[in-house]
Amino acid sequence: MFRKVLIANRGEIAVRILRACHEMAIPAVCVYSDVDRTALHVRLCEEAYPIGPAPSRESYLRIDKLIDVAKRSGCDAIHPGYGFLAENPAFVRACVDAGITFIGPSAEAMETMGSKTAGKQLARRAEVPTVPGADVPLEDPDEAQSLARAMGYPVMLKAVAGGGGKGMRIVTEDGAFASAWRDAGSEALNAFGDARVFLEKYLEAPRHIEIQILADAHGRVVSLGERECSIQRRHQKVIEEAPSMVVTPELRRKMGEAAVRLARAGGYVNAGTVEFLVDANLSFYFLEVNTRLQVEHPVTEQVTGLDLVKLQIAIAAGHRLPFAWETISPRGHAMEVRLYAEDPDNNFFPCPGKIVARRIATGPGIRLDEGVYRGWTIPIEYDPLLSKLIAWGNSREETIARLRRALDEYTISGIRTNVSLFRRILNEPEFLAGEIHTKWLDDLLTRPRPPAVPPRPGSEAAAAIAAAYWESIQPAGTKSGGTEGNRASRWKTEGRRAQVDRLP
Amino acid sequence: MKYEVYLEGATGKSKHRVDLEKDGSGYKVLLDGQPVDADVILAAPNAVSVILNGTAFEIHIAPTLEGHYKLQTGPHEYVADVRDPRAWRGKKLGGMEAEGRQQILAPMPGKVIRLLAKAGDEVEAGQGLVVIEAMKMQNEIRSPKRGRVERLHAQEGQAVNAGDVLAWVD
Numbered sequence: 001m002f003r004k005v006l007i008a009n010r011g012e013i014a015v016r017i018l019r020a021c022h023e024m025a026i027p028a029v030c031v032y033s034d035v036d037r038t039a040l041h042v043r044l045c046e047e048a049y050p051i052g053p054a055p056s057r058e059s060y061l062r063i064d065k066l067i068d069v070a071k072r073s074g075c076d077a078i079h080p081g082y083g084f085l086a087e088n089p090a091f092v093r094a095c096v097d098a099g100i101t102f103i104g105p106s107a108e109a110m111e112t113m114g115s116k117t118a119g120k121q122l123a124r125r126a127e128v129p130t131v132p133g134a135d136v137p138l139e140d141p142d143e144a145q146s147l148a149r150a151m152g153y154p155v156m157l158k159a160v161a162g163g164g165g166k167g168m169r170i171v172t173e174d175g176a177f178a179s180a181w182r183d184a185g186s187e188a189l190n191a192f193g194d195a196r197v198f199l200e201k202y203l204e205a206p207r208h209i210e211i212q213i214l215a216d217a218h219g220r221v222v223s224l225g226e227r228e229c230s231i232q233r234r235h236q237k238v239i240e241e242a243p244s245m246v247v248t249p250e251l252r253r254k255m256g257e258a259a260v261r262l263a264r265a266g267g268y269v270n271a272g273t274v275e276f277l278v279d280a281n282l283s284f285y286f287l288e289v290n291t292r293l294q295v296e297h298p299v300t301e302q303v304t305g306l307d308l309v310k311l312q313i314a315i316a317a318g319h320r321l322p323f324a325w326e327t328i329s330p331r332g333h334a335m336e337v338r339l340y341a342e343d344p345d346n347n348f349f350p351c352p353g354k355i356v357a358r359r360i361a362t363g364p365g366i367r368l369d370e371g372v373y374r375g376w377t378i379p380i381e382y383d384p385l386l387s388k389l390i391a392w393g394n395s396r397e398e399t400i401a402r403l404r405r406a407l408d409e410y411t412i413s414g415i416r417t418n419v420s421l422f423r424r425i426l427n428e429p430e431f432l433a434g435e436i437h438t439k440w441l442d443d444l445l446t447r448p449r450p451p452a453v454p455p456r457p458g459s460e461a462a463a464a465i466a467a468a469y470w471e472s473i474q475p476a477g478t479k480s481g482g483t484e485g486n487r488a489s490r491w492k493t494e495g496r497r498a499q500v501d502r503l504p
Numbered sequence: 505m506k507y508e509v510y511l512e513g514a515t516g517k518s519k520h521r522v523d524l525e526k527d528g529s530g531y532k533v534l535l536d537g538q539p540v541d542a543d544v545i546l547a548a549p550n551a552v553s554v555i556l557n558g559t560a561f562e563i564h565i566a567p568t569l570e571g572h573y574k575l576q577t578g579p580h581e582y583v584a585d586v587r588d589p590r591a592w593r594g595k596k597l598g599g600m601e602a603e604g605r606q607q608i609l610a611p612m613p614g615k616v617i618r619l620l621a622k623a624g625d626e627v628e629a630g631q632g633l634v635v636i637e638a639m640k641m642q643n644e645i646r647s648p649k650r651g652r653v654e655r656l657h658a659q660e661g662q663a664v665n666a667g668d669v670l671a672w673v674d
Contacts, residue, residue: 350641352612353666356566357550374549380613380638413550413564413576423579452514455580460511460518461535462542462554462561463575467584468507468522469531469544470552470565470573 001317002026002077002101006070007041009081010060011371012388013293014041017079020309029073031066033059035379040371047073054381060084063094070100077101077316079309083383086292087114103316104270105291113266113289123286126265128258131277131285133200144199145177156202157181159188166191170202203285205437206277208232209244210290211259212300213272214311216321221263223256224300224308225328230436231425233348238441239425240296241335242303245396245434246282249329255284256328262289271297271312277438295338295388298369302334302392333399334392337407341384343416352378356414361406365392365399368410378415386417396434400426424449510585569609569667606648608671610664614638619660625653627673634658634670647673 004027007017014030018041021028030045035054042048049069052059059065061084070078078095080086080103089107096102105113113119123130132151137160138144148155148171157180159167167188169180181197189195207230215221228244229237247255259274266289273294275287297308315321342348354377360368370387378384389410391403404426407419425431428444509520523534524544533542540556547553547562554561564576568583575582618635621627632644633653647653654672658664 349643350612350638352638357548357564359548359551359562359564408578411562411564411576413566413574420579453579455513455515455577456559456561458556458559459561459577459580460513460515460582461520461540462556462559463513463563463577463582463584464509464511464518464520464522465533465535465540465542465544465556466552466554466561466563466565467509467511467573467575467582467586468505468524469546469554471507471586471588472505472524473546 002075002313004029004073004075004077005103005313006031006066006073006075006078006100007045007081008060008066008078009084009086010036010039010041011382012369012385013081013083013295013371014039015044015371016369017081017309018045020307020313023307024310024313026313029069029075031060031069033381035381038376040373040376043373049073054379056084056381063088063091066091067094067098067100070095071098075100077103077313079103079313080292082292082295087290089114101316103312105268105272109266109268110291113262113268113272114291116288119289120286122266123262126258126261128262128286129284131201131203134198137196138199139196141178141181144181145174147199148177149174151201154202154204156200157184158198158200159184159192159194160196160198161188161192161194167197201285203277203279205439206279207244207246207436208237208275208287208438209247209255209278209284210273210275210294211255212294212297212308213259213263213268213274214308214315214321215263215269215272216315217269217318218320220321221260221268222321222323223259223328224304224306225252225330226255227294227296227299228436229296230438231431231441232438233441233445235438237296237338239335239337239422240299241333241396241399242299243330243333246278248282251282251284252329258284258286262286270315271308295385296336298367298388298390299334299336302367302390303330303332304328305331332392332394333396334390335396335399335403336388336390337403337422338385339387339389339410339422340418341378341386341415342418344418344421345416348418350380350384351416352380352384353415354378355412357411358413359409359411361389361409363406363409365402366390366406367392386412400432506589508587508589510587511582512584513580513582569611605654605672605674606651607669608633608645608647608673610636610666610668610670611645612636612638612643613665614643614663616658616660616662616664616670617642619656619658620644621647621653621656621671623653623656627651627653633673636664645670649673 006029007014018028030041030048031051032042033054051065085091089110092102092107120130154172157169167184169184171177171180184197185195209226212224226244226247227240227242229240231239273290276284278284341351343351358374367390372386391399393399505524507522511518521536525532533540543555545553550565552563561577566574568574573584614636617637620632627647629650631647634645636643651673654674656671658670
């Protein structure tokens with residue numbers, strides 16, 4: 001096992017990895033930027049080093065500084081978490097050159113599987129279904145039309161030089177093909193000066209379903225089943241769950257086998273995720289591979305009983321995977337919501353700031369993975385993820401009931417959060433029936449909001465009394481700023497500025 | 505102690521008089537002149553528990569940049585402006601309406617990336633004044649009222665903290 005592990009990340013995922021190290025009794029080292037000196041991962045660790053100013057380009061993305069800290073502190077392994085350098089082959093090579101184990105796949109596997117085009121080519125070689133279509137631009141309309149017939153309608157014509165929906169046509173029937181071909185070509189020529197178009201099968205309202213895999217260095221590759229991640233806002237996952245309501249044991253086996261074949265073909269080692277689009281006929285098509293731990297990994301942990309981070313560390317240390325099976329049956333149901341510091345009433349603008357008060361959710365079937373605490377000021381420089389709230393239960397219904405209950409318990413004040421979005425989604429009939437797809441949430445947000453639940457009788461009176469009481473207990477002279485106010489004294493700020501900015 | 509509480513919630517605005525009189529370890533509470541059975545206590549930092557005739561409310565309180573209080577109880581939110589009518593220095597009146605000379609504050613820490621107006625410009629209510637970038641998102645800060653930009657403190661490229669004065673509109 002490793003002597004010491006460097007955690008090259010911050011926030012909730014740094015805390016998650018730190019906990020795994022503590023459980024395995026492996027000493028861990030954390031790093032922090034100037035604004036993260038009091039971040040939770042730094043407060044919970046035994047050893048920590050500064051790596052520079054707040055912008056990630058000057059701290060968490062600095063390969064040289066991270067390798068230097070690892071060497072100085074005697075680390076023989078680095079866990080990258082997700083984001084930042086987790087999918088950067090240059091970082092993996094720098095680790096190898098320094099004689100440090102990177103807890104993740106090799107740089108080569110990252111390159112072959114991580115890129116969309118290379119990943120698709122590998123998928124074809126491994127006989128993993130990809131979205132049917134022609135990779136090369138088509139010249140002859142008749143040839144294109146017979147190809148469209150062969151793959152079945154609807155199909156999509158896409159400009160080679162395309163973007164922004166220009167030169168794009170969805171064709172639903174054979175009779176409309178010729179005119180759509182002309183329109184797409186001339187539109188593409190006008191917009192981009194290039195009339196060439198691709199042809200691709202069009203998936204109507206597809207689901208995003210991904211397979212978690214684990215591969216050890218001794219040739220064993222296993223699938224840990226699927227996660228349903230179709231609830232997305234502008235391509236960003238918002239809710240994830242396992243199992244998916246549409247995945248049968250048969251489909252789970254087929255998707256798992258496809259993911260395992262792909263991992264073997266790419267020489268993949270460690271934890272990874274193979275993402276698929278699944279259409280209404282339950283045909284699945286390869287989308288891409290994420291060569292790292294995913295944000296939503298706790299969902300899989302709750303239905304498999306496995307600890308993915310500890311397994312990642314064990315695999316990197318050369319241990320064998322301790323399972324014999326190649327697919328898995330999930331136990332119960334798990335669902336994760338991503339709580340962000342953003343304002344759902346104002347186009348989901350990020351709302352960083354200080355957490356003035358907080359009541360957390362606990363109790364049966366609830367897990368809270370987070371990197372925040374009361375009194376912490378969310379920095380503006382990074383992703384505004386506050387907490388991942390995960391619920392699990394015997395059934396999807398029980399899981400949703402627990403999640404609703406936990407969202408009522410979880411209160412945070414001082415900053416705005418997207419918690420109201422989840423209260424809404426978890427009461428939508430289509431969501432409850434599992435009738436979802438990757439555009440479902442974007443559609444929902446264009447519909448009028450259901451009427452708000454009226455406040456309980458007495459709410460207003462209680463609020464008035466609470467406000468007066470709060471005013472009465474404020475120390476004299478502070479007026480309504482309160483002891484927990486966000487405003488620093490102007491005199492102090494000015495004094496600090498005078499000390500720091502000595503040059504004009 | 506007597507307070508006037510101006511409350512604004514999703515269901516509208518209201519004004520209440522609240523009298524709090526020490527009574528043993530708790531308070532005697534009068535709401536709009538009527539005695540009410542209310543047990544009020546600080547349950548945790550910034551969390552007030554009110555039990556009103558047996559109905560329990562936990563209310564989380566945070567100050568706003570304008571010097572008011574934001575109250576949250578379950579999914580419901582209120583903004584309260586609390587005034588002590590006996591205090592010789594009254595707070596500024598009509599805090600919820602954009603009337604008179606307005607201070608434009610940065611709602612979040614970030615960087616000023618663009619100025620959309622300059623000192624002396626006539627602006628409409630809702631017209632953008634400054635664009636602030638925070639967390640890689642651009643946020644337009646708008647004028648709360650129609651008027652003239654009296655002063656513009658913000659400068660392009662400047663880093664600002666939440667609550668910093670960006671401009672004055674009169």
